[in-house]
Amino acid sequence: MASNKVYIDVIAEFTTDGRLIPKSFTWEGEGTFEIQKVTDVRRAASLKAGGAGMRYTCIVEGRKCHLYYEDNNMWFMEVENS
């Protein structure tokens, strides 16, 4: 069974007040996507992908998606189709 968890490359920004904000991410084979806006940041678990970390609710191409920053310093996303 394919995993629902995909680790991705992320470009992020550290703000002067110490926050970490993802700016864009690269999905292998699909290209790079710009994050237009981060609407929510909270710690959350993803049962679907299997993992927990800081969850960034992002708007990408007008659609909402979740980006997780695990405390092993890696970013992952849930895959929609399993």
Add this chain to the structure above:
Amino acid sequence: MGDRTVLHSDCNCFYASVELLHHPELRGKPIAVGGDPEKRHGIVLTADYTAKKYGVKTGMTLWEARQLCQDITFLPPRMDLYLRFSKMAQEIYADYTDLREPFGCDESWLDVTASATLKGDGARIAKEIKSRIKSELGITVSIGVSYNKIFAKLGSDYKKPDAITTMYKDEYRDKVWKLPVSELLYVGKSTNRKLAKMGIKTIGELALMDTELLEAGLGKMGLILWSFANGYDDSPVRKENTHAEIKSIGNSTTTPKDLQTDEDVKIVIYALSESVAARLRENAFKCRVVEISIRDNELYSFTRQRKIESATNITEEIAEEAYRLFKENYIWGKPIRSLGVRGADLVTDRYFEQIDMFQSYEKREKQEKMDMAVDDIRRRFGFYSIQRGLMYKDRELSEINAKEEHVVHPVAYF
């Protein structure tokens, strides 16, 4: 002073739950975290609820578990991952109180008395913590709510998983007192047997027992247990970080061949002690109790421990004490299958104590320096780059690099 509000939060099947979170494909299937499935001598550290239904329990060997449950999946432990989750849980608790006392890496007492005006009563705070752990960490907890630590712990065991049980003053007679006395903290196998001889089976029966009889039968501990049973426990929830999260550091091994002589045992004890002492030093601890465990080839096992004169993390001192314990307690009859050495009653290595008049301070300092040098050489050039002469007497037995191969060793091992 009014009543305190004490919570005891217990992560259900902690290691297994964290693994299941990371293995969506295994959810609903029997799994156990433990050992190295490739090796013959792994044991189950934690089983999930599905596996528990088949009778799989913590401490079983992997093959025993397999016999009970054909379809079980064994996962090797990832201690660093569990400790990360443990820390994240502590961060959530920290939003409610600074009075947090961890008990192992999956349990914690929280005194939330002072948060009542801000966050609501104990049950309400418990509910909030439970739902936050579930959504933020993806695992479940059981929480007991009471006015003392003992009843709070009984509450978290009362209903599992993902549950809250209150043990308030008007409730404990109906809930706590009906429980078997073995559920009470510090009632182990042998105390349970003694209590059974006195006709005590439930916590209620213990609570109503004559204290003089208890003291005669169990000594001072009888009185302590009696006050626990009555909820007269006013021990405070300790403030965060004043107390080591790890209660003991130990290593044990099933040897490549059964041990037949004192010398065989000595080699293995030294190999294990090297690891235990090095891990104590690495974590900046000293131990005040040395414990050994022995299992013979018919799988009869026992442990012996002794308090030592001064707290130590010197390899030589731990090994000598362990070997002395062995000599005093083992009469060669059967060959030995497995051995363990453990340092317990830990203090930080900056612990001050009275220097013993009959102990050579200079010698200890030299030994400490030597251990540090050995640690350093091993760190730079590998474990086998420097060895004790003793280890060359039997290369097969001394091939235990206990430190790197057996780092995972939870508190409730034996």
